[in-house]
Amino acid sequence: MHKKKYFFNQSLKNLNTFRIDVTAKKIIFITTITSLIYILQTCKLSRIPYIILGEGSNVLFLKNYIGIIIINRIKGIKIIEQKNAWLLHVHSGEKWHNLVKYTLNLGILGLENLALIPGCIGSAAIQNIGAYGLEFKDLCQYVDVISFKKSITYTNPSTKRIYSHSCNFSYRNSIFKDPCHSESAIIAVGIKISKKWHPIIFPSLKNYIQPKCITAHKIFNIICKIRIKKLPDPKKIGNAGSFFKNPIITQQHAKKLISLYNLPHYPQLKGLVKISGGWLIENSKYKNIKIGDAAIHDKNKLILININRATSQEILQIAKIIHAHILKKFHIWLEPEVDFIGSQKKIKASDIFT
Template sequence: MYKKKYFSNQSLKDLNTFRIDVTAKKIIFVKTIQSLINISKTCQSSKIPYIILGEGSNILFLENYAGVVIINRIKGIKIIEKKDSWLLYVFSGERWHDLVKLTLNLGILGLENLALVPGCIGSAAIQNIGAYGLEFKDICQYVDVLSLKNNTYTRIKKKFCKFSYRNSIFKKKYNHEHAIIGVGIKLSKLWHPIIFSSLENYINPKNLTAYKIFNTICTIRKKKIPNPKNIGNAGSFFKNPVITKKKAQQLIRLYKIPNYPQKNGLIKISGGWLIEHCSLKNIQIGDATIHKQQMLVLINKKSATAQEILKLAKIIHRSILKKFNISLKPEIDFIGQLGKIEPSKIFKIKNY
């Protein structure tokens, strides 16, 4: 089925939101768990590299991929009503924003702050997506993972997922030869709006509803982050730095940096502010540049290559390190010829 003569280079341009014009040896869409198992087993037995993608919204292909790209379209949503809550089971190929819209339309509230976050459910768990005061970990009960090596399922409860800022156990331990199949989500029937500080100027606290929060966030995100169908991008390329209170206080004394205290005593500061105040706003490498409305977003204006985007990212990284002594960490995954490449091999990142 996958002998060499059946391989032909297939374009990935429409399957990655950066719209990088690279190819894979073969692209296969899967709609069932069994199909995923069968394809992965064939690749393993034939020693063909493979990766699993959803919407391709958080990656940068650095070159043509020398294997099979499996596109996860395993879908389905199960909803159970309890006395005080709603329990959802969502398969990993569902689009996140579609889930947010569906639950709101059903009167199930609590996901509205994560409106318009790109990608599928599986990526939401891997990345621990977050926006406007809400993270995936806040509503997650468990994650179901399939070992593609021995076809065994593992249900990992939230406390063992090691969720942190844009990170989880699924980026390391359950990365290679594993696939997220579905997630369990719990939403309380007692709705409490989350009004993050950056929303306060946009929302009237009177007669506040989940729909108003949803619509406001959609409006803000459409202004700040370009639609990848029109302008290639992967959302925030870098994470907002999370630094010690002592270091934050030193910087705040020198600069008026937007900062957000964290529950663990650390301080999150605005990575976009750092970029803007390094005189990088108008820099452009080929067709790769920085989005004017959101400095953490790097964009492909038309036909940028991965190397142009990477060169731009490295200039940003070096500039921030030199001026503020802060090492920006990439939020996206880098994919080379044979699979994912650790960011530490691309950037000089301390304690990544």
């Protein structure tokens, strides 16, 4: 028996953290891999559009969706203890923050810097989530996917384990964002955590931590307090976290900007430089722009918010204004971090910001 729930022509307002009030032709909650395989096989054979969501924490619905929204609630955590490490096999419907709390309570230390990041395990792999000096790729061993590129049967799905070195992880990116993986679904990830704990003290944390009495639980609590203070709660104010990525530019471009502005910048690999996207917006004439119920967050300028009943077009209008102004003033193309979903499929950012 397949464990799933069906809802027809229902609002997605409570299923996306932007709290955009659009509808889907059908919403299905699934709790087993078997159910997921069956539904995706049906969609493929019947050519029905579908999107898989966890917490809906990184999407902006632009229109009502004419296909099926699959809400992933496949849960389960398996832990294997080795001599020097813990091996975790985590199903993709588990909430990321719950995993962080769960492992800490078991004395498995190492995920604390990624506390309070919204979303599920599957999206953590897709986005290569990161914060305070740690990224998902630093812990990931593998990602298990079901592939629908080739014809599969209900009883014999095509599953594949993609090891970390083949995931092409980079800043808020992975191979799972490529079109070649549009017919794949993440079902689980493998995480390796060393038993030899080394605290990661990101520069912005140093003022909150005394090195002599540092613990993983203290780092966890401090990061939670910082995030609660600086970031809007999606349950109260609709948002998807950072709308844009911090841009990574060439060293030559960075030198020109640094000579003109005292802007925060961070050296990267291959001679590249990461620029604070929030600073760029803060130092623009549109930093306090508001259209309808859409606005820029006052404490973090990379975050666009839905104050009450904003439409996706109002949010998109602000994003386009910011994007165009930053491009004109700083010659930087701000890359969106959110995924844009049209009536049938994801829409490329390049098709929106032209």
